[in-house]
Amino acid sequence: MFEGKTLVIIGGTSGIGLRAARLAVQRGARVILGGRDKARLASVVESLGDSAEGYTVDNTDRTSLRDFFARLDRVDGLFTPAASYQVAGFTEQDEEKVRSAFERKFWPQYWTVQAALPVLAPEAGIVLVGGAAGARPVPGAASYAACNSAIEGLARALAVDLAPRRVNVIAPGTLDGELWQSRDPQLRDNAFSHYAQSTLLKRVGTVEDAADAALFLLNNPYMTGATLSPDGGYTLR
Ligand SMILES: NC(=O)c1ccc[n+]([C@@H]2O[C@H](COP(=O)([O-])OP(=O)(O)OC[C@H]3O[C@@H](n4cnc5c(N)ncnc54)[C@H](OP(=O)(O)O)[C@@H]3O)[C@@H](O)[C@H]2O)c1
Numbered sequence: 001m002f003e004g005k006t007l008v009i010i011g012g013t014s015g016i017g018l019r020a021a022r023l024a025v026q027r028g029a030r031v032i033l034g035g036r037d038k039a040r041l042a043s044v045v046e047s048l049g050d051s052a053e054g055y056t057v058d059n060t061d062r063t064s065l066r067d068f069f070a071r072l073d074r075v076d077g078l079f080t081p082a083a084s085y086q087v088a089g090f091t092e093q094d095e096e097k098v099r100s101a102f103e104r105k106f107w108p109q110y111w112t113v114q115a116a117l118p119v120l121a122p123e124a125g126i127v128l129v130g131g132a133a134g135a136r137p138v139p140g141a142a143s144y145a146a147c148n149s150a151i152e153g154l155a156r157a158l159a160v161d162l163a164p165r166r167v168n169v170i171a172p173g174t175l176d177g178e179l180w181q182s183r184d185p186q187l188r189d190n191a192f193s194h195y196a197q198s199t200l201l202k203r204v205g206t207v208e209d210a211a212d213a214a215l216f217l218l219n220n221p222y223m224t225g226a227t228l229s230p231d232g233g234y235t236l237r
Pocket residue numbers: 010011012013014015016017034035036037038040057058059060081082083084105129130131132171172173174175176177178179180
């Protein structure tokens with residue numbers, strides 16, 4: 001399905017990006033991974049075998065993004081899960097914290113697609129990452145919710161501007177992956193149990209659930225401008 005295709009994953013060393021890389025290699029892709037931590041990149045690339053390469057990149061830095069894509073000739077698929085933001089309540093006075101979701105999740109994906117353009121194949125697929133909080137905000141996270149909605153708007157706009165390249169979004173719900181495993185266990189347990197009660201499918205998701213949705217959008221030749229929600233029905237409740 002991905003035989004002979006080159007897939008770039010910015011944020012491919014953990015969570016959704018890492019699972020997408022594993023699935024894509026199993027399906028025949030050559031994957032090129034980006035992340036900030038050189039040692040982590042090296043170990044992930046080694047675990048994926050000959051079909052994987054990895055280069056350091058910081059997606060908050062446009063020069064770093066340009067240097068990353070300058071190495072490549074042709075990219076058939078681009079997936080951009082990398083993000084490292086803080087969540088802030090509406091009345092938060094620390095402006096850096098309030099802006100963090102846009103600065104570290106929205107704009108990095110915008111600039112990543114722009115930096116990739118010179119090497120994106122004419123019919124490439126692009127998948128951005130939003131989140132279920134865009135459609136169903138949780139209390140105390142206004143700029144994060146707005147950022148996720150903005151990413152869906154960006155994908156629709158880029159689907160228009162970059163056609164016949166295809167641009168879509170995944171908007172996952174809460175997933176049991178490295179991101180949550182790195183957080184305080186009590187906070188995680190409360191969040192997981194609240195999320196499970198709030199979904200139709202009564203469980204948190206897995207990073208595989210989200211990665212599989214991303215690969216579907218990268219591969220399907222007639223999907224563009226769409227948001228897929230691997231969220232267990234969270235946004236319907
Ligand atoms: N996990 C969830 O429950 C969940 C739910 C809804 C939405 N999402 C969204 O899904 C996306 C990915 O989440 P995840 O769970 O896969 O996260 P994760 O496990 O923390 O993985 C993040 C990846 O991005 C890389 N990265 C972080 N900051 C970067 C930067 N500035 N430049 C380049 N690479 C960077 C990390 O590697 P380095 O640290 O080495 O750079 C890592 O490979 C995020 O946008 C998140 O908001 C996640």
